[in-house]
Amino acid sequence: MRFWIFSFFLIFALYSCDNGTVIAPADSPEDFYPVEVGKYWIYQVDSIIIDDLGATICPTSSFIKEEIASVLSQDNLTTVYVLERSYKKTESDPWVISDIWTITQGRNYIQRSEENLRFIKMQTPLRIGNTWDGNQFDSELILTVKDEAIPIYKNWEYMVLDLAVGEDIGGIAYDDLMVLQQADDENQIERRYSVEKYARDVGLVYREMEIFNTQCDGNLANCVGLTWLQKAERGFSTTQVLVEHN
Secondary structure, X not given: OHHHXXXXXXXXXXXXXXXXXXXXXXXXXXXXXXXXXXOEEEEEEEEEEEEHHHOEEEEEEEEEEEEEXXXXXXXXXXXXXXXXXXXXXXXXXXXXXXXXXXXXEOOOEEEEEEOOEEEEEEEOOEOOOOEEOOOOOOOOOOEEEOOEEEOOOOOOOEEEEEEEEEEEEOOEEEEEEEEEEEEEEEOOOEEEEEEEEEEOOOEEEEEEEEEEEOOOOOOOHHHOOOOHHHHOOEEEEEEEEEEEEO
């Protein structure tokens, strides 16, 4: 009888009372962000920087390599890895080390420390619609873009948008992507957008950001119908696409 009662409650816990659907186990961050010494990812990064009240538009293109160089520390709960980042302008240029960051792998999260900023990139449970405060260590993150202070991470909330989706990115067909959104917020004078796509057992394969400020709002006749790239007075947009990994 006790076994029957236990089985009944187990089945009850696995099914929704409303629609009878099974609650599938959640993926772990390591499924989409594999970390081990020697792993590397190479990205092509294309950006547009806007400054001087929109008068200066500077397109840039480069390559970024991220490689897990070593283990910095380890205990029963977390492992901290050294992430070596290198830069080059063209494919034929030599790699030049630009930054040393860290990745922390916890039992239920992945954290990146970028310069003096910390981000919880993933946190369990990874299910569609789940959210978390990825910028919880820094309540007011303001970075300088071309000598202008911009609150880049204003109104960010990390959310799993989609799972197990297929897409061709950079000429490579992926059939098991997780889509994470960090921001999709705008008003008449600000635009904050960030989305990342991770492939199972690969890691980050695509990132897109749009961070724009303007005074050219909808109340001005000459601003009606303009895109953010057309009306932005400062800020940037960037795309990051994986081109090689091991």
